[in-house]
Each structure stands twice: as C-alpha cells, then as structure tokens.
Amino acid sequence: MEGSLSFVEELYENYQRDSRSVPDDWAAYFSSLNGVAAGVDRIPFLESIGLFDGAPRAELEHVAKISSEILLEDGEVLFERGQTGRDLFVVLEGSILIRRTGRLIAALGRGEVVGEMAVFDSQPRSADAVARGKTRLLCIKGQDLLALFESRPRLARGVISILSKRLRETGARQDLVDQLIRAYRVRGHLIADLNPLGKPSALHPELDPAYYGFSPGDLDILFSSATIPGANAMTLRDILALLRTTYCRYIGVQFMHIDDLQVKDWIQERMEATQNRRALSRDEQLRILTKLTDAEIFEQFIHAKFVGAKRFSLEGAETLIPLLDLAIEEAANKGVKEIVIGMAHRGRLNVLANIMNKSAHQIFREFDDRNPARFRGGGDVKYHLGHSYDRTTISGSTIHLSLAFNPSHLEFVGPVVLGRVRAKQDRFLDQDRKKGLAIIIHGDAAFSGQGVVQEMLNMSELAGYSTGGTVHIVLNNQIGFTTDPGEARSTPYATDVARMLQIPVFHVNGEHPEPVSQVVRLAMDFREAFKKDVVIDMYCYRRHGHNEGDEPAFTQPQLYETIKKKKGVREAYLDNLLTLQGVNREEAEGIVASRKKALELDLVHARSPEYVTQDLASGLGVWRPFGGGRDRDVPEVDTTCPKDQLSELLLAQARLPDTFTPHPKVKRLLELKEAQARGEKPLDWAAAESLAFASLLKQGTRVRLSGQDSERGTFSHRHAVLHDVKNGNLYTPLMHLGVEAARFEVINSPLTEIAVLGFDYGYSLDYPDALVIWEAQFGDFANVPQVIIDQFITSGEDKWNRYSGLVMLLPHAFEGQGPEHSSARPERFLSLAAEDNIQIVNLTTPAQIFHCLRRQVMRPWRKPLVVMSPKSLLRHREAISTLEDLSKGSFQRIIPDRTAQDPSTVKRVLLTSGKLYYELAAARAERKLEGVAIVRVEQYYPLDVGKLEKALPFAPGTPVVWVQEEPINMGAWSFLYLKLGARLFDRYPFSGISRAASASPATGSHAAHKMEQQEIIEAAFSGL
C-alpha cells in the first residue's frame, strides 16, 4: 500500500459512502478491516428480509461481511439501462424507482432487492434505478455474490423467485392503476358535480380504488402516470386527486368514444394538464360578474315592469350570457368574422339585449304592443325576432353577429342557421370554413326529443353541408314545459344523440361560471383544431314556470321548493369572488345600480310619445339589390340567351378530358348533347335544365343544387357528375365552363328532408344572388319537412321581412306508381299561398324550365319557387323545345291553345296543367276532334288572371273545363274554383273534372290507374 494518510482517509470516506467508488483492492482491504464489525450490525436487518428467510447464522454473517453500504441523494442514479453490472443491492432506507423507457415499473422500499437478472449473466441492465429521497443500500459485489450462490444454491433460488414475483406483481398492479385511470376518463362524468339542484351521484364502482383491490394503505405507493401529462410517477393518492379534479368537479366530459387517438389525446391532454381549470384574471372575473348582472337585472326589471308578460325568463341559467360573451370573444380571436346564432324562446330576449345589442327600449316597446295596425295579419311575437349587429371585441376586432329569426317549432332553426353560415363561408371563399361560425342553443327536452337534431349532426361533416363545426349549447334546465327528464328521454344525458359523432360532449355546472369558461375555451379550441361540432351541456334550472304566467308547482312541487330556496347565480358567484377578495361588495352593487338605471332610462324612452318604432331591417348588405313584396310591382326580365352561346354551352358539357371513359349510355347522352348543339335534335328537359344552369354560371351566378341522388337525377336524366368506368374518377362538366364562370355545386344529400331543406333555405337567405335548389326524390317527400315549408319558406317574409329565392323541385304526375310517388301535393302549397308569398308552377316544356329558372335569379324578386317537376315528361317525344325557344322566348304563365283554330269555332275549352296536357292533346288528335281548345296553366300562383283571360278569346257561354289528374279534394281545382267562381270572367261556365275524392292521392294498381286516367280523358271530351 502506498499513499499518504490523508489520501487513505479520503478513500475510506468514499468507501463508506459508496463502496464501489474505490478500486476493488482497496475495497477488499477496507472490508477486511471493519467488515465483520459492520456486518454484525447488519445481521438483524438481513434476518428481517424475505431473501434470507431461514438462513443459518453463519450464512448471514458471511453476507454481512462481504457487503458494503451506499448512500444516494434524491434523484441520484444507482445504475442506468444498458450498463453492465452484476452487483446486487438491498434497500436499507428510502426507496429506489425502477423505470423503463420513462415509465415507472416499480418503486422498491426497505428490504427489497435491486439488481435483477443481470446479477446472473452480466447482461446489460434492463431498466434505470434512481433514488427517491435519501436512500441507503446494501451492496453485494458481483464476484462475491456468484461465489455465494455457488456455495448456497438455496440463496440463488430465493433471489430469482423474489425478483420474478416482484416483476409480476408490479406489472399487475400497474395494470390495475391504468384501468382505474381509464375508468375516470370514461366514467368520471358520472360522479361529477353537475347539477345545481342536487348532489353528485354516489361513487361508481369502477371509480373506487377498492374495486381494483387497492386499500387505503396503497394510496402512497408510487405508480407510473406516464399517460397523464407531467410527472412520470405519482402516488395513487395524487393520481386519484388529479383525475377527480379533472373529471369529477364541475365539468364532466364524454370523449372516450372518440376513436381517433390523436383527437382523443388532444382533449385528454388539455384537460389533464390543467386539471380542467382555468385561472382567470380579476378583469375576466369582473367581466363575468358584469354579464351575470346584466342577465339577472334585465329579467328582474321586466318581471317588475311588465307583470305576468311572457318572456321565457333566463333566470337559473344566467351563465348563458357570460358563456356566449366568451365564446364570441374566443371566436373573434381565432379569426371568425361572422357568427349566426340559433336559439329558441328560453332567454332569447335576454340574449337579444345583452349579447345582440338590441336596445332595451325597442324590446320594451314591443312589450307594450302599441302599434296593432302595423301588424294586422303579419309580424311575429317578440321572442321569435332576430337581430344582427357588428360587435367590437376586447382585442379590437370586429365580428358580425346574427340571431336567426325563429318559429316556435323547436330545433328547426338549426339547419337554417347552418345553411346561412355555409353561404357566408362560400361568399368569403372560406374553404377552411374558419370565418363563419354557427352557435346553436338548445333546450334539453328539445335536443333529445326532436329528430331534426340528429339530422343536423349527421350532416355536420358531409362535404356539401359542413360548416367547419357548430358549437351546440344545451341550456339544460332539466325540465321541458312540465315534463321531467325521465319522461323526456331514454338516455342518461339530454345530449346523448350527439355521441353519434366523434366529438366531445362537455357537461358543466352552470352555477359555476369559471368552469363554464374553461369548457367554452376547450370547445372553441376543439372546433378550430378539428373542424367538428362540439357540445356544451350546461346544467342549470328554471326559476319560474315555463313562462311567467305558468305555475310550476302544479307539477314539480318539490323541485320548486328547492329552487325557491336557491340564491341567484350572480349572488353565488359574487360570494365566491368576495371570498377570494378579487372584488368587493360596493363594486358589485355599483354594477347593479348602473344597469338598473340604464334600463329605467330605456323604459322612459320607449314610452315617450316621440318614440319612433323601427321596422325590421331588411335589404341591407348583399340584399340591397333584391326584394320581396308583390309580383305585379316587379317587372319581368329578358331570360333569353344567344343561340350560339347555348350551342357552345351544350358542347362544353359534352367535352370530357381525353383520359376520361364515360359509361357507354352516358356517352350516347353526350353525343345527343352535341347533336342538340348543332340543332339536329330538339332539346329535352335535361338539355334545357342544364342550359339554365350553364348560362347562369356563365353570367357569374352561383348554382347550388342539393337533394337525394341529385347528381345523376332520380330519373337518370341529369348526369351532372360523370363517373369514369375505368377508374371511378369524377367529372362535373358544369364545373368546367371557363375561369369566369361561377361555381356549380350539385350535391347528393343524405337521406334527410327536414335538415337538408332547412339548410338550403338558410343558404338562400345569405346568398340571394345564387340559384339555390332543393330537390325532393319524389314530390310527396316534401311532407317530411313541412315545418320548414310552413314556418320558414312560405311565411318568413310575412313574419320577419326575410326573403328567399329558394327553388324546390318536386317530381309530380300521376303515372301509376301508387299512392306515394304520384303527387307533390300542389293543394298544400296552394293552401299556403297568399300575399304573393311563393310561386307554384307546373311546367310542360323544356323551354319553360329554362326561362323559369333563369327568371328566378334574374328578376330582383326573391320568392320561393315550387316546381311540380316532371317524371315521364323528361323523355316525352313531344315535350321538346328548340334552341330558338330559349334564345327568343320567355316564360309563359299561361300557354294558350296552340292549334290554329278559329276561336269562334271552339265549343269546349279544356284548362289543364302539367303532363295531362299531352294526354289530352293526344286524345284530341287521335279522335280528330274539332272545336276543342286546350289551355295550359303553367303557373298556378301567383295566378295571372289577365293572361288567363287573354288565352280565352272564345264566344261567351263556351264551357271551360278544368281537367286535373288529382282527386277532386286535391290538385288545383278548389283553389281555382275559389278564386274564379262558377262563371269564368262572367262569360264561361266553369266546371272541373278530376278523380273522385280520395283519402290517398292515387291507386296502388297500375291497371286501375290507367282505367281512371282514361275516364278523365273521356269525361274531358264527353258531349262532343
């Protein structure tokens, strides 16, 4: 041995701290010096650990002698994965964490063996070992250990069995913890504190650690928390605390049904990293308090000043106002330029006043209802009215807000809002669908009860209908009129229908505005990131009855006892802020006082004699060039198109890319188009319809056509989208008319009528300069979206001054296909027709559809157009037109008799419409009948009586007979009779021929149909 004394002392100190830190020969020396003594101290410890169970004293002494001690500080590494090492360690004090690829696989405490299998074969260590806290270990050097194992095989077996058992156990327990973590993500919402009127549900078994075999003693054991953002390892106690705060406080979230891992992890990470909490600044808290105050004071003021008036109070759900306020701010920060909001009655006046900036005096004036004369037969109740305004956000940007006009029928406004947003996005050329946003507010009973909700959700990600994600807010006051949730739905949540989408559903306790603000932020971020819908289900309550004249205690006596005792949401939040000392009571009272004062002034203003009532604004922005009103006030327009342009537009539709192989039958149709272009073949319906589209596109008018199987056309006439038979590629000729042409969109809709018609109607509201068409597969499917027809399309102008140029193509004609598929129910539309609110046509020639569709957009008149569109006429030999009919003609509301007979020789006039004309004309020709004129009513409504009269230049007393295919209780007969009477123009006896009155439109027997049809023809010509 050499070296100075101090060197040896230092070496010895090192040896005592960590025997491995000194060369082996020195270690052996130090060990021989005091090993026995130290070893004697260790014997009781060795005896106490499982490894040496039952070992004879001599063996323990030997182990004590060959071992040394190591002291590690917190975080110090004992060994790392990949290092070779054969030393074995036993924990004396503290603990050692074993990690593999960052994942904690074990935490070893006193008496446990560290070192694994590498002990036996000098293989690289398979994991890292790191001290947790100050940790003391016993070290047995590799060579000593091997010698020991050789002499004592029992000891070797013991080490192996301990190590493998531990591996198994820690793995199994970690699996259980992982299950527990997953259970919280899946079911944490079940025990969340969501309901301001009740307590959270009892612990669900799968959320109870005991279910997995954990006892309170296990709470401090460390487990891997690698799937939770942040620390890799946490005690079971900390894991549970984090999960409960994240998933079981005031926010309960359903997101684990999302199959896309990236999307699911995105949400999970955001929620767990923040424990679903949002730290708000004092300014933000004050803003929430102010908005709650606005909401509450507004309701209380109306309650006091307009006693008993219906307002559908928001009380109990005031958080809706700060929620919307924040959503709008967040949207603006994300570049949204326009928001369309759809909502029902509940809290609507409050939203109008406090979000939409509608002046309170205007609302008060409407409560006073002082101008009955202005609204005779028109207008709408105040809580259905819409409004719009440009809001400047906190960050200084401008965002346009619209609250859509809304009928009583719950949920039907949803698709209308979506169509409006889509139109706005298309206007902005916003392909990413980032600039327009729909926010739809639903009631809990309506959301789960109305099928249109499902239709809307189903459309949300379809290319023809997507708006980049809607924010749905369910104002969940846990009651519908008088109906309890248990009577209202079969699902646990009001929102469960939304789980059909791969989107999160956030349930949140509306009595806690701060968690609500966290949810709003998450929802807006989610929508922006994934362009999908998102649902916020805000639990709240309804302080009064369904409306203010309603007694809720008749049906919910106990619930209303509980509600009566609740302090307001504002007061509860204020208490919270006072405790945090962010605000003082004077400040809060100041806000209340200023709001009250402002409302008082508004009321005085509303009641002043000089008050000027504002009309519902219309004709602004994109609507400036267009209007509604009376037909007679808007001149007709020239709808012709030069002949050579028409030819070129037909040829353009027949031109395909060289590489494109069409179906042989389609190829023949394209050849037909070429022949039509050259004037060699007459134009059929398909050619004229496509020319209407093409010529409008060329003029810069956008065309959107949506409906079931509209691309090909139900009756295979349209073929607007071609399919390459070799590779399935698509080609839409009308999208290739040249750079200056507007966009053509033809969309195969889902098998949905309500939401699709609602959507296209909505689209027409924000795209008045486009031709927007909804096509029904068969006309009678228009009875499915009857609410959209009654509540929006036919009455929107009367109620709200909102115009629409929407076209509905409804295949109609009696062709022996049965009770359904025959009638588009013209009588229904005729019964809705008044004040020139719609146009109803039943056309007989290709030229007519050409001029009619062009007229629809070229006239500045925006009126819904209902077309009884053809089936057999699509291919009728005589339902043809020439290019000249398109280049020279015009739309004809009435088509006079086309035979060149002297009017004075006419003995009988048949007045008819649609395809029956051809049957009557054929019978007349076949029978070589003289003296019969056939006049066609092409436009039922508005009926041009002057033109009709002109088409009847016959001798007074000539009988005029209306002939229709429909049963007498259907079709146009009662409409015409009511309008024209039994003596037409005081000159002609007027009667009707039809099928007999019938409960269903048509027979199911094709043969019976033919018989009936023949009877109509016979009757038409009888007596001649």
Ligand SMILES: Cc1ncc(C[n+]2csc(CCOP(=O)(O)OP(=O)(O)O)c2C)c(N)n1
């Ligand atoms: C389609 C439709 N059916 C029925 C009604 C009548 N109605 C109006 S409000 C209401 C209850 C709505 O409950 P909910 O959706 O929970 O909204 P809340 O009034 O509770 O906010 C009912 C049945 C309606 N307006 N629309």
Ligand SMILES: [Mg+2]
């Ligand atoms: Mg409700």
